Amino acid sequence: MSDQAGLDFLVDRSDWKQHRFVEAPVPPLGDGEVLFRVDRFALTANNISYALAGDLLGYWRFFPAADGWGRIPAMGFADVVESKHPQVKVGTRCFGFYPMSRYLKIEPSSVGAGGISDGAAHRAGLAAAYNQYTPTESDNLYRPQDEDALMLMRGLFFTSFLADDFVADRAFGEDAVLISSASSKTSIALGHQVSTSGRARSIGLTSQRNADFVRRLGCYDEVATYDQVRELDAARPTVYVDMAGDKGVLRAVHEHLGDSLKHSCAIGATHWEQSAGDDSDLPGPKPEFFFAPAQIAKRSEDWGPAELQRKLGEAWSGFRRFSEGWLEVQRGYGSEALARAYDDTVAGRCEPQHGHVLSLWEAP
Numbered sequence: 001m002s003d004q005a006g007l008d009f010l011v012d013r014s015d016w017k018q019h020r021f022v023e024a025p026v027p028p029l030g031d032g033e034v035l036f037r038v039d040r041f042a043l044t045a046n047n048i049s050y051a052l053a054g055d056l057l058g059y060w061r062f063f064p065a066a067d068g069w070g071r072i073p074a075m076g077f078a079d080v081v082e083s084k085h086p087q088v089k090v091g092t093r094c095f096g097f098y099p100m101s102r103y104l105k106i107e108p109s110s111v112g113a114g115g116i117s118d119g120a121a122h123r124a125g126l127a128a129a130y131n132q133y134t135p136t137e138s139d140n141l142y143r144p145q146d147e148d149a150l151m152l153m154r155g156l157f158f159t160s161f162l163a164d165d166f167v168a169d170r171a172f173g174e175d176a177v178l179i180s181s182a183s184s185k186t187s188i189a190l191g192h193q194v195s196t197s198g199r200a201r202s203i204g205l206t207s208q209r210n211a212d213f214v215r216r217l218g219c220y221d222e223v224a225t226y227d228q229v230r231e232l233d234a235a236r237p238t239v240y241v242d243m244a245g246d247k248g249v250l251r252a253v254h255e256h257l258g259d260s261l262k263h264s265c266a267i268g269a270t271h272w273e274q275s276a277g278d279d280s281d282l283p284g285p286k287p288e289f290f291f292a293p294a295q296i297a298k299r300s301e302d303w304g305p306a307e308l309q310r311k312l313g314e315a316w317s318g319f320r321r322f323s324e325g326w327l328e329v330q331r332g333y334g335s336e337a338l339a340r341a342y343d344d345t346v347a348g349r350c351e352p353q354h355g356h357v358l359s360l361w362e363a364p
Contacts (some may be wrong), residue, residue, distance in 0.1 A: 013060065041359070046185070047345070051072055093136045180206075205226060205244075207226060236260060264282075
C-alpha cells in the first residue's frame, strides 16, 4: 500500500468480525470543500455500539461505503491539508467525528465560533453534534497533552454527562443508579458523575474478570458481578443504565427489581453478541434507548449552548483528573495495528484500563 494514497478501514455490515482495507485516490476538491488528513483516532467498545445502531440511528450514513460495507465513525484529530473554502485555513487542526481512514473530504455549510459544520448531502438529517469539527484554537477543552484522552473519552464522557443529566432532570425518584459493563469507559464516566453528584448511589455491574479493577477505581459506591444481580437490594428505587446490551442481564435486573425499577435506559452494547432476544414481556418499565443528541438539544434550549459547554468543561476537568490514575494509552500505527485492535475490541479481549489510539499512517 502506498504511504501517500487514501486508505479506508471497512467492516462487513452483516458480520462486524469481517473487515478489509481499501486503498483509494486522495479525494479531489471542488469549490467550497475541505480535505482533512486524519492524524489519529480512538477505538473503544463505544465504536462497536455505533455499528450496532448503524442502521437504526444512521451511523453508517456519516461516511458512505460500497454496498454491504460500512465505515465505523471514531473520535479523533485531523489537520486541514487542502481548502477551497475561504473561511477554512490550511493547517487548522480539528477534533471531531472521522472515519477510520487517512483522509476525509467535507463540504462546510457553516464556519464560525462553534466550529466547522459538514453539510454534505449524505449527512442531512443526522445528529448535528456529530457533524461539527472543532478547531483546537477555539476549543475550551483542548490541551495538547490531553489529545489522547480527548479522543478516547470526550465523546463517551459527553454521553455519560448527558445521561446523568437526563436521569436527574426526569426525577425518577431513584436512590441508586445501576450501571452494567462497569469497566467500560462510558460506564466509568457515568459512575463518576453519579457518585460525585451525591444524588444517588452509583452501583457498577461487571464480570468476575474485571471486578477487582472496577472496585479499585473508586467511582462506584458498590460493585456487583453479573451472577450477583439477585443479591441487590430489591426494595431500593433504582434506575438501570444498560451499557452491555446483554438481554440475559437485562431480564435478570428487571425480574429482580420489579416495581423498584424506576427507569430502564439502554445506551451501549459491549456484550453485543448477547443483544438478541425479546424484551417485550419484561416486568417493570419498558427499556428506552437514550439518544444523547436529543438531550444536547434540550439543554441547549434550556441553558443556552455557552452554559452547556461551561458545565461540560467543568465536569470534564474533574473526570480528566480522575482518569489519570487508571487510563493507559496504547498507540498503534498502520493497518495491522488497527486490525489487531479492532479484533480484540470486538472479541472483548481488551484490558479495561487500556485505551487504543490508532493511525493509518506509519509511526512518526
